[in-house]
Amino acid sequence: MIVGMERTIVRCDSGGLYSTIWIPLISFKAIRFGSARFQRCPVHRRWERATLVDATALTDEERRAAQSIVDVGIP
Numbered sequence: 001m002i003v004g005m006e007r008t009i010v011r012c013d014s015g016g017l018y019s020t021i022w023i024p025l026i027s028f029k030a031i032r033f034g035s036a037r038f039q040r041c042p043v044h045r046r047w048e049r050a051t052l053v054d055a056t057a058l059t060d061e062e063r064r065a066a067q068s069i070v071d072v073g074i075p
């Protein structure tokens with residue numbers, strides 16, 4: 001479930017988990033297609049595809065780790 005500007009957990013193509021602001025209809029900094037988009041990965045510090053992750057499918061540890069890595073700010 002996505003509510004407003006709440007951060008959502010995504011997984012990049014290299015398997016890194018992190019939190020990002022996922023705006024359902026408008027994206028200021030990424031090309032959207034479906035539930036994936038390209039954006040700068042804060043884990044690997046490069047542009048990668050990020051895919052929405054179902055947070056309920058993660059372990060508590062995975063969720064905590066992902067929430068500690070936040071893609072901050074919209075330029």
Ligand SMILES: [Zn+2]
Pocket residue numbers: 012013014015016041042043044045048
């Ligand atoms: Zn990555």
